Amino acid sequence: MLFRSDPLDELTIPDGTTVEEHDLVTDGDVLVGGQSTVEFGVRGRNVIAGERVRFGGHIEAEGDCRLDMWCDVADNVLVGEDAYLGERVHVGGQLKVAGDIDIGDDVDIEEGFEANGWIVIRNPMPTIVFLFVYLGQLLRIGEEEAAENALSTLLDEDSEDEPVVIPRGATVSDDAWRVSTPARMGDDCRIHGNIRAEDVTVGRDNVIFGSLRAKGDIVVGRGSDVKGNVTTRNGDVEIGPGVKIWGDVRAENVRLHENATVDGTIRASGEIQLHTDDVLDDPDEDAEAMAEMAAEMEGESAESEGSEHDEAGEANEDETTDTEPPESDAVEKGDSEEPDESDEQRERPVTAVEDDGEQPDPAS
Known part of the structure; x- marks a missing residue:
């Protein structure tokens, strides 16, 4: 397993993340670095926050919730x-827990708490300290495999949902998402607020109710809709197919897809290029799935047409067999239908010979 120098060195917004009525909603976990401010409520699987994190709304966690001191x-x-x-945590509402509660000193819960499991009042150590102490002890006694399994379980590597990662010292609100690190957004997201970061990468089919601003490069993937400006100070801007920018674009160099739309002006100190490429390096899973589905449908239609042709051919052969009599029967029938001259002569009525003269009266 490879680790970066800092696991919270990037603002990560995974696929399908939305902001609904002042709530940040995701199917995966939510990891918030220390001394950050999240003005939204948060809904996710597991919610983990570092020291001195402030939430402006409620927290709903399907799994565990861990809030460090202050x-x-x-x-x-x-x-x-x-x-x-942790120690001196403040909850402005009520705390309801389906499992166990581990509470530190001087915790303030204004409307009380409920728990179905054990309630332990003590001072739990900070999350990162506990993790290092536990892993260090396992490595000290030679249990490297157990340490790796514990870390894999903690990070939930088998999960298909990527977590929302908010780096240390960030500010997230309806007005802006401000971080001092790069920002990366997945696909099919719906975000409110301006994004301010070192670099910005936007995936496919996103809707951003705000602008994008970065010190470095900005990349906007296929079908995304940015209802604001796209501005970079010292970097380039790449815009993919089907993208619509409702404001201006400003960068050193701009690469614009021929099917993209920019309602405002484009300002570049360097070059402005039109291209036909996909600006994102990661594979387009939706396009691949649609191509596979189309291939399957074509194969099924070809098989059905082939079976229909075979059935039609068999039906025509059956009709031909039923309507055409056997050759021997046809010959016998033909022989029986040939007229007999003697019979025809016998059956032919006798008519009087036409004569222009008068016929004698039989009465006379």
Whole structure:
């Protein structure tokens, strides 16, 4: 397993993430670095926050929720499994936990708490400290495989859903997503707010109700809709097919797809190029799935047409066999239908010979 120098060195917004009525909603986990501010409510599987993180709404976690010391939550905290609250955590609403609660000293829960499991009041150590101590102890006794399994379980490597990662010192709100690190957005996301980052990469089929601004490069993938400006200070801008930019584009160099639309002006100190390429390096899973489905449908239609032709051919052969009599029968029937001259002569009525003269009267 390979690790970066800092696991929270990038703002990561995975596929399908949406902002719904001031809530940040995702199917995966939510990881928030220390001293960050999240003005939204958060809904996800597991929610983990570092020290001095402030949430402007409620927290709903299907799995575990761990809040390190000095965290502040303005509303309720609902947890589907276990909850871990560090020292001097403040919850402005009610805490409801389906499993166990581990609470530190001087925790303030304004509307009380409920738990179906064990309630332990102590001072749990910070998440990162606990992780290093536990893994260090396993490695010290030679249990490298156990340490790797524990870390894999913690990071949930088998999960198909990528977590939302908010780096340390970030500010996330309806107004702006401000980070001092690169920002990467997946596909099919719906985000409110301007994005301010070191570099910005936007996936496919996203809707961003705001602008994009970066110090470095900005890449906007196929079919995305940016309802604002796209501006970079010292980098380039690449715009993919089907993209619509509702504002201006400003960069050193601009690469614009021939099927993209920019409602505002394009300003570049360098070059402006038109291209026909896909600006993202990762494969387009939706396009591949549609191509496979189309190939399967074509194969099924070809098979059905072939079977219909075969059935039609068999039906025609059956009709021909039923309508055409056997050759011997036809010959016998033909022989029987030939007229007999003697019979024809016998059956032919006798007519009087035409004569212009008068016929004698039989009465006379």
